[in-house]
Amino acid sequence: MPESRLLLGDCHEELRRLEDASVDLIVTSPPYADSRSTTYGGVSPDHYVEWFLPITAELLRVLKPTGTFILNIKEKVVDGERHTYVMELILAMRAQGWLWTEEFIWHKKNCYPGKWPNRFRDAWERLLQFNKQRKFHMYQEEVMVPMGDWAERRLRNLSQTDNVRDPSKVGSGFGKRVANWIGREKAYPTNVLHLATETKNRNHSAVFPDDLPIWFIKLFTRPGDWVLDPFMGSGTTPRVAVDMGRNAIGIEILPNYYALAQTAVDGALRQTAQLALLESGTPYEPTEPE
Numbered sequence: 001m002p003e004s005r006l007l008l009g010d011c012h013e014e015l016r017r018l019e020d021a022s023v024d025l026i027v028t029s030p031p032y033a034d035s036r037s038t039t040y041g042g043v044s045p046d047h048y049v050e051w052f053l054p055i056t057a058e059l060l061r062v063l064k065p066t067g068t069f070i071l072n073i074k075e076k077v078v079d080g081e082r083h084t085y086v087m088e089l090i091l092a093m094r095a096q097g098w099l100w101t102e103e104f105i106w107h108k109k110n111c112y113p114g115k116w117p118n119r120f121r122d123a124w125e126r127l128l129q130f131n132k133q134r135k136f137h138m139y140q141e142e143v144m145v146p147m148g149d150w151a152e153r154r155l156r157n158l159s160q161t162d163n164v165r166d167p168s169k170v171g172s173g174f175g176k177r178v179a180n181w182i183g184r185e186k187a188y189p190t191n192v193l194h195l196a197t198e199t200k201n202r203n204h205s206a207v208f209p210d211d212l213p214i215w216f217i218k219l220f221t222r223p224g225d226w227v228l229d230p231f232m233g234s235g236t237t238p239r240v241a242v243d244m245g246r247n248a249i250g251i252e253i254l255p256n257y258y259a260l261a262q263t264a265v266d267g268a269l270r271q272t273a274q275l276a277l278l279e280s281g282t283p284y285e286p287t288e289p290e
């Protein structure tokens with residue numbers, strides 16, 4: 001059975017309760033600079049790095065050497081240009097000891113409509129991947145995608161070139177042998193995640209779509225591993241983590257969001273327990289509330 005540990009408070013303080021090298025995956029979306037100041041406060045873009053670095057120092061301490069940290073963030077526009085705090089944060093985290101291993105893009109399929117005189121609708125956010133070392137746990141087969149109908153059409157009549165290694169025409173050193181794809185049902189995905197945002201009926205203004213933490217949990221963890229979200233909001237990350245048989249730790253500073261997360265995670269734990277009983281063949285008998 002998965003375990004959960006939800007903490008109410010400032011993650012900078014609460015993270016100190018966690019043991020060194022005890023977490024396999026961190027997935028989080030901290031408050032964006034100066035955003036949503038009416039609901040859960042904003043941090044000035046000019047002081048963002050200074051605010052966040054003591055927290056990333058704690059995250060570095062609690063992450064296992066084989067673990068991964070996924071940070072969802074996007075720089076805001078200040079005085080007509082993109083602020084540089086995300087870039088400054090990446091450099092400062094590298095100086096702190098993190099490796100900036102990869103950047104995934106979250107393409108928001110249903111991004112907010114609108115028109116600005118000098119820019120288009122913002123349809124993507126960064127998902128920065130940080131690690132402690134070059135070798136980390138990654139289970140790529142878990143996120144493979146179906147080849148799609150195009151493969152059947154493309155592979156029906158192979159040309160001579162398709163049967164040999166065809167080097168890239170631009171001299172990059174890459175090459176492909178199309179015939180290698182015959183019989184394959186799945187392909188590796190790209191580093192762009194196409195996911196719609198979800199806000200309805202979740203009682204929090206900035207929730208993750210479930211599929212976002214699910215994708216990273218599949219990619220970087222196994223059942224029984226520990227997943228942490230230090231800014232858990234409504235508790236999406238810990239809820240889907242326990243649904244997937246992982247152990248979860250979540251931290252939230254606001255009591256009303258903490259309560260939401262607690263209800264969500266308790267529900268997921270109950271469901272997992274019922275499923276486990278069903279699978280073991282024991283009839284499930286719900287207990288009467290007292």
Ligand SMILES: C[S@@+](CC[C@H](N)C(=O)[O-])C[C@H]1O[C@@H](n2cnc3c(N)ncnc32)[C@H](O)[C@@H]1O
Pocket residue numbers: 009010011012028029030031032040204206207208230231232233234235236237251252253254257
């Ligand atoms: C962008 S939201 C996260 C939403 C979350 N991903 C979800 O799916 O519900 C950021 C959350 O961090 C919380 N927060 C802000 N500062 C915090 C801090 N210092 N420690 C812990 N939580 C904090 C906010 O109250 C807010 O709920």
